[in-house]
Amino acid sequence: MVNESERFIKDFESGSQPRWISLLGTSGNGKTMCGTHLWRRLSRRANWTGCDFFRETIYWPNLIDELRSTQSFEKYIELKRWPILFVDDIFAERDPNGFAVDKLNCLLGSRIGKWTIITANSTVSEIEKVDRRIASRLVRKPNVCVVNMAMDYAFRE
Numbered sequence: 763m764v765n766e767s768e769r770f771i772k773d774f775e776s777g778s779q780p781r782w783i784s785l786l787g788t789s790g791n792g793k794t795m796c797g798t799h800l801w802r803r804l805s806r807r808a809n810w811t812g813c814d815f816f817r818e819t820i821y822w823p824n825l826i827d828e829l830r831s832t833q834s835f836e837k838y839i840e841l842k843r844w845p846i847l848f849v850d851d852i853f854a855e856r857d858p859n860g861f862a863v864d865k866l867n868c869l870l871g872s873r874i875g876k877w878t879i880i881t882a883n884s885t886v887s888e889i890e891k892v893d894r895r896i897a898s899r900l901v902r903k904p905n906v907c908v909v910n911m912a913m914d915y916a917f918r919e
């Protein structure tokens with residue numbers, strides 16, 4: 763996770779083709795912390811001209827809650843064009859009618875070719891069962907997917 767994260771920062775700073783990094787795996791092993799670090803490094807150097815909303819990390823289940831109650835729609839639209847986006851904890855929300863997966867598909871479809879950081883508490887094959895297209899995009903070059911199955915920090919001696 764650390765090596766790939768360093769490579770992501772280096773690619774961004776050297777002006778490489780924008781891509782995604784997805785940090786997947788078991789709970790409590792530092793995915794959000796790592797994603798937040800990447801977001802801080804990239805967001806302060808990105809060009810935010812023309813973006814109205816406060817730049818923040820997006821906790822996906824919260825955004826879905828807001829969208830369900832018809833809030834944050836304009837923010838959701840703007841996320842599609844942010845120069846750098848961190849969506850934390852995709853697929854962590856309950857999604858009985860497929861609303862969240864539709865919103866995610868549409869968001870990620872618009873993020874192709876833009877710097878994007880993603881975390882999920884799932885494996886690629888679990889994601890594939892929910893939505894094949896999202897799984898395919900996560901692993902499709904130049905995007906990189908890191909699977910971290912390290913033990914939860916909370917349960918370490």
Ligand SMILES: Nc1ncnc2c1ncn2[C@@H]1O[C@H](COP(=O)(O)OP(=O)(O)OP(=O)(O)O)[C@@H](O)[C@H]1O
Nearest residue numbers: 788789790791792793794795796851882883915916
């Ligand atoms: N490298 C590290 N060394 C020590 N503690 C760490 C490290 N990375 C994360 N932690 C601690 O582990 C806890 C869980 O980290 P984090 O929230 O990033 O995990 P996560 O993988 O996103 O978990 P979840 O899948 O449940 O969202 C945090 O309290 C954090 O302080």
Ligand SMILES: [Mg+2]
Nearest residue numbers: 793794851881
């Ligand atoms: Mg997390």
